[in-house]
Amino acid sequence: MRAKILLPRSHYEIEQDLPYTWVCVQGGKVLATVSLIFFRQDLCEIRALAVHPEHQKKGLGQKVVQLAVDFLRQDYPYKPIHVFALTYIPAFFEKLGFRRTEKEKFPDKIYEVCQFCQRRHDCQELAVELWIS
Numbered sequence: 001m002r003a004k005i006l007l008p009r010s011h012y013e014i015e016q017d018l019p020y021t022w023v024c025v026q027g028g029k030v031l032a033t034v035s036l037i038f039f040r041q042d043l044c045e046i047r048a049l050a051v052h053p054e055h056q057k058k059g060l061g062q063k064v065v066q067l068a069v070d071f072l073r074q075d076y077p078y079k080p081i082h083v084f085a086l087t088y089i090p091a092f093f094e095k096l097g098f099r100r101t102e103k104e105k106f107p108d109k110i111y112e113v114c115q116f117c118q119r120r121h122d123c124q125e126l127a128v129e130l131w132i133s
C-alpha cells in the first residue's frame with residue numbers, strides 16, 4: 001500500500017464510494033478493501049483494491065473481490081453488467097474469471113478519471129473485464 005501502486009483519493013471520494021465498498025476488519029484493523037464504482041447502470045469498475053501488507057497472499061484480496069462480484073451476480077438488479085479493472089496484476093483478476101482487454105473500451109473511465117490522473121502520461125496499467133449476465 002506504500003509502494004505508490006494505489007492512486008491517492010480524497011476523504012470526499014472515499015465517502016462517496018462507501019455504499020459499494022467492502023472492508024475486511026479484524027480487531028479494529030482494516031485488513032482488506034475493495035470498491036465498485038458505477039459509471040453507468042451497466043458499467044462498473046473494481047477500484048481501490050488493497051490488502052494490508054502483513055496480510056497479503058492469504059486469499060484476502062481474492063475474497064473481497066469475490067464478495068463484490070457475488071453482490072453483482074446475486075443482488076444487483078440490472079443485468080448484464082460489464083465489470084472492469086485497470087491493474088498492474090492482470091493475473092490476479094484472471095484467476096477470478098476476468099480476461100484481458102483494451103483500456104480504450106472504457107472511454108467513460110478515460111474521460112472522467114484518467115485525464116486527471118497524475119500518471120496519465122506513463123500509465124502501465126492493463127485492463128481486465130468480466131461480463132455478468
Ligand SMILES: CC(C)(COP(=O)(O)OP(=O)(O)OC[C@H]1O[C@@H](n2cnc3c(N)ncnc32)[C@H](O)[C@@H]1OP(=O)(O)O)[C@@H](O)C(=O)NCCC(=O)NCCS
Pocket residue numbers: 001005006049050051052055056057058059060061062063085086087088089091092095
Ligand atoms: C494485489 C493484492 C490486492 C492481492 O491480494 P492478496 O490477498 O495478497 O492476494 P490473494 O492471496 O487473494 O491471491 C489470490 C491469487 O492471486 C495471486 N496473486 C496475488 N498477488 C499477485 C501478484 N502480485 N501477481 C500475480 N499473482 C498474484 C495469488 O498467488 C493467488 O493465486 P493462487 O490462488 O493460485 O495462489 C495485494 O497484494 C495488494 O494489496 N497489493 C498492493 C495494492 C495493489 O496492487 N492493488 C491492486 C490494484 S488493481
